[in-house]
Structures are given as structure tokens and as C-alpha cells.
Amino acid sequence: xxxxxxxxxxxxxxxxxRVYLATLDVADLFAARLADPVYKPLPRFPALTRxxxxxxxxxxxxxxxxxxxxxxxxxxxxxxxxxxxxxxPNLEAGKxxxxxxxxxxxPNATLNDSRVADLMKTALDALKEKLxxxxxx
Numbered sequence: 001x002x003x004x005x006x007x008x009x010x011x012x013x014x015x016x017x018r019v020y021l022a023t024l025d026v027a028d029l030f031a032a033r034l035a036d037p038v039y040k041p042l043p044r045f046p047a048l049t050r051x052x053x054x055x056x057x058x059x060x061x062x063x064x065x066x067x068x069x070x071x072x073x074x075x076x077x078x079x080x081x082x083x084x085x086x087x088x089p090n091l092e093a094g095k096x097x098x099x100x101x102x103x104x105x106x107p108n109a110t111l112n113d114s115r116v117a118d119l120m121k122t123a124l125d126a127l128k129e130k131l132x133x134x135x136x137x
Contacts, residue, residue: 045110047078050120053099053136054127055091062098064131069102072123076111078103097136 005019054065066080084099091097104111127133 043105043107045106045108047103047105048111048113048116050102050104050116051083051099052102052120052124053084053097054133055095055097055136056131056133058087058094058096060096060131060133065098065100065127065133068126068130069100069123072126073102073104073119076104076106076119078105099136 002020002022005021007018010017010019056065062082062085066082069080070077079102081101082098083101084097086097086099087095104116124133124135
């Protein structure tokens, strides 16, 4: 409960300012508090970013594509962001293009291009085999 004290009541106590009163349930406040922050050190090794655009069936849900990327890259996949969905005259009927930004980072070493290229080939092969997605040219 919260409210303003009537000016006459405040004046009776010699208060010439506006006064607000509140009743707080401390137990409820503690129950609703945020978790204690956890320190996470800054990464020691640089990230690699790869953008990939795929052509797939229009009715395909993008969650399946993301799941394959997560499965193939595992802990190296720091983030995956869908940044474009295109349907239009440059694609055949019933198809769409989806584009992702992948951020990859190895917490224990610097990633090299050949390792990422091998994993990307594995991911693209799995996407083609399981979902019929192909790299957009």
C-alpha cells in the first residue's frame, strides 16, 4: 500500500513538505529479488563471425536449422542470430532464404579458419541431408 499523507496531518507534525507513506512486505521483496550477479571473466581468445544464407522450403521452421548449428558447433557457438528472411522473385516458388550470423569462440584456444571451415561443411551437409537446406548462391 502506498499513498500521500494529507497536508493537514503533516502540518500537525510540523512537516511542511509533501509526505508519502508505504507499507512493504519485506519477505515478499526478498522472494522477488534478482539472483546475485555472477562474475564471468572476459574471453581470452577472439571470436570468429560467419554469416550464412540458406535456401529452404517456405514452411520449414527455423528452429530446426538453429538446432543443427548448435549440434554441430557445440560449445563453440557463442550466439546465433537470424537476421534476414527473404521470399521473392529471385527464389523458386515455395522457397525462402534465411540468413544467420554465427559467433564462434573456443574458450581454450584461438579458432583457426580451417577448423571453422570443416565444422561449417559438416553443418551444411547435415542441413542439406536432414532439412533440404542449401547454401544460397
